Amino acid sequence: MVPRLNVTIRALRERKGMTQEQVAKQAKVTKFYISQLETGLRKNPSLPVLRRLAKALGVPVAELLK
Numbered sequence: 892m893v894p895r896l897n898v899t900i901r902a903l904r905e906r907k908g909m910t911q912e913q914v915a916k917q918a919k920v921t922k923f924y925i926s927q928l929e930t931g932l933r934k935n936p937s938l939p940v941l942r943r944l945a946k947a948l949g950v951p952v953a954e955l956l957k
Contacts, residue, residue, distance in 0.1 A: 897931040899955055903948045904929075917947035 904914050904925075911925040918925075920940060927933035928944075936944070938952075945952045 895957075896934065896936075896955060897929050899957065900925070900944065900948070901929045903950060903954070907948060909948075914944070914947050918943040920944075 900914075904911070911929070912922045915922045915925045918940065920943070924933065928936065941952050941955055945955055948955075
């Protein structure tokens with residue numbers, strides 16, 4: 892588990908000026924899934940989902956895991 896994944900995803904999304912819905916669409920997940928990640932209710936996304944999130948946010952996967 893990455894303890895700060897929720898904070899990192901939210902910060903990157905906000906920095907890019909994107910909504911949860913926009914990130915979800917690009918990452919091919921639901922807005923609810925993004926919301927769960929950002930609130931910490933969902934903590935362990937799969938590697939394919941991490942890759943899609945990183946691509947949607949324009950960062951390497953490693954950036955999400957810092």
